[in-house]
Structure formats: C-alpha cells, structure tokens
Amino acid sequence: MERRLNKKVEEYLILFKNEIAKRLQNIVDGLEHTNLQVGAHASICDETKFKCNSVAGFVYNYEKLRLTKDDFMKRKRIKSVVPIYDRCCAKRANGEQCTRRKKGGDTYCGTHIKGTPHSIMDEVVGEMPTTKTVKVDIWAQDIKGIIYYVDKAGNVYDTEDIMKIDKYPKRVIAKYVQDDAGNYTIPSMFGPATPSIVSAE
CATH class of the missing domain: 1.10.287 (Helix Hairpins)
Structure with a gap:
C-alpha cells in the first residue's frame, strides 16, 4: 500500500x-x-x-x-485491566463476570446498577481475593517526550492511578526497555526503535 x-x-x-x-x-x-x-x-x-x-x-x-x-500504523490502545476485587459482580450474556469497574461503593458498574438481566456471579465460599501490599519505588521518567511513572522492575504505571493518592493498587500498563546508551523506550506503545523507510521504486 x-x-x-x-x-x-x-x-x-x-x-x-x-x-x-x-x-x-x-x-x-x-x-x-x-x-x-x-x-x-x-x-x-x-x-x-x-x-x-x-x-x-x-x-x-x-x-x-x-x-x-x-x-x-495505528497507535496501540492500552486496555486497562480491572482487578478481580474491583470488578462488577454481574454476569454478562456469555456467563462470565462483567469486566467493568464497580461504581463508587456499589457492587455493580454503571450499566448493571440499572439491572442484571443475566443474574449475578455466584460467590465461591472460601475464595476471597487476597490483596498484598508491596512498597514499590517509582519515579517520573521522560520517554520520547512523555512523562511516565516507572519502577526498577521495568513496569510502566498508569499516570491517573499514580496521581490519585487513595487508588490502590496501581495498574501496570506496559513494560519499558533501557538500551546500552541509557535511553528508555516502550516497545508495546512505540514499536521497534528503528523505523523502516519504504521507497516508491
């Protein structure tokens, strides 16, 4: 093309x-x-x-x-993954749990507050999701002109989660890579480091 x-x-x-x-x-x-x-x-x-x-x-x-x-190339969309304990408790049409975030203090998302046409998820006794608090040192890093919050394990965090102090846990949206020269890049967002030029011949 x-x-x-x-x-x-x-x-x-x-x-x-x-x-x-x-x-x-x-x-x-x-x-x-x-x-x-x-x-x-x-x-x-x-x-x-x-x-x-x-x-x-x-x-x-x-x-x-x-x-x-x-x-x-289209810019790749970053899909946010909602933790299991923060997900809506309603069932979708295919029988799986809704993947949207709960609204405020409710047990359902904005759509399922109005009604649950496919019923709600059955809670399995003894299987409560456990949360573990881990302290992670993060810092602001300029990657290709945009400030991202990263840690030493190569994780890139969602900026909105970092800015909301009461928001736990912080979502990891990508992994960064650092080259020998100390330059940072995010392959899942920016693709390979060297673009290929296509000639018309």
Whole structure:
C-alpha cells in the first residue's frame, strides 16, 4: 500500500511542478516579447527571467514526500485491566463476570446498577481475593517526550492511578526497555526503535 501511495503522491507532485514551470515559462516568453518592443527595460527583463529560472530550478529540486510504514500504523490502545476485587459482580450474556469497574461503593458498574438481566456471579465460599501490599519505588521518567511513572522492575504505571493518592493498587500498563546508551523506550506503545523507510521504486 505504501508503494502505491508513494507513486500517486510522486505523480501528483511531478504534475504540479510541470504546471509551475509552464507558468514561469509563460512569464519568461512574455518578457522576451516585451523586451523586443521596449529596449530600455532589457536589464529588468533579464533579471526577471533569471529569477523565474531559479524558482523553476528550486521547484524541480525540492525533496519528494516519502511515506513510511509508521505513517500508516495505528497507535496501540492500552486496555486497562480491572482487578478481580474491583470488578462488577454481574454476569454478562456469555456467563462470565462483567469486566467493568464497580461504581463508587456499589457492587455493580454503571450499566448493571440499572439491572442484571443475566443474574449475578455466584460467590465461591472460601475464595476471597487476597490483596498484598508491596512498597514499590517509582519515579517520573521522560520517554520520547512523555512523562511516565516507572519502577526498577521495568513496569510502566498508569499516570491517573499514580496521581490519585487513595487508588490502590496501581495498574501496570506496559513494560519499558533501557538500551546500552541509557535511553528508555516502550516497545508495546512505540514499536521497534528503528523505523523502516519504504521507497516508491
């Protein structure tokens, strides 16, 4: 697809450049015709011809637009995973537990507060979800111009969770990688470090 688009863009630009050159040539031809009739303005006409030719040269030598694979890639959506103890207790149509977050102090999400058409999840006796508090040192790290909160285990945390002091636990949204030069990147968000350039040939 990139090759087809690059070819189409190139054909359009060539047509555009030819039209500009044709207009400039019409100006030069008009000046030559005027120059024959009025001899006093010969130096002004020569200077204008030179400027028209230099503009035409600039237009033809202007760099072509190249589209790469990165121009067509969608940004990957980060799906938030709600912990089991914070999930709505209603059943979905397929019999599984709803994956939305509980609303406030209720046991259901905003949709299932209105009603539970497929009933609610049966609680298994003795299987209460356990939570364990672990202290993790995090810091703000600039990764490709955006500030992310990371820890030494390679986790990238959701910024909204970090900003809400009462929000536990903090959600891990991705993993970061650090290269030998000390540069940080998030492969799941930004893709590979080196983009590949596709030519129209």
